[in-house]
Amino acid sequence: MxxxxxxxxxxxxxxxxxxxxxxxxxxxxxxxxGKGTMFDTPKNERLERIIYHFNNLDENSQDFVLQHLDLLIKYREKEGIK
Structure with missing residues (x-):
């Protein structure tokens, strides 16, 4: 088929x-x-805002943000925070 x-x-x-x-x-x-988005996903305004600002940063600033995000995730895992 x-x-x-x-x-x-x-x-x-x-x-x-x-x-x-x-x-x-x-x-x-x-x-x-063929118009619109491929998947139906609920709009997440916070995520869209983060993506917008992240994409407008230079590469060094993006690396800085990612390093601090990794540190935050590791801290939350260590403290048992979900």
Whole structure:
């Protein structure tokens, strides 16, 4: 079935698309149109803010942030903090 779909000999049914989306958390709109994000993920504004600011730092500053994040994680593990 998959090779037939890949070769254009068989049409992908909505039922199959829905199943793929359910199992893998894929975005149905993206599968059908190629627009939007590949996966349906809840928006995490804190994470988006961190990524935005991190990407705007120079390489040395990014290394500094990562080193301190590693230290924080090690401290929390040592203290048994989740």
């Amino acid at each position: 998959i090779s037939s779909i890949e070769e254009g000999q068989r049409e992908v049914k909505d039922r199959l698309i829905s199943l793929v989306c359910f199992v893998f958390g894929a975005n149905e709109h993206w599968i059908k149109t």
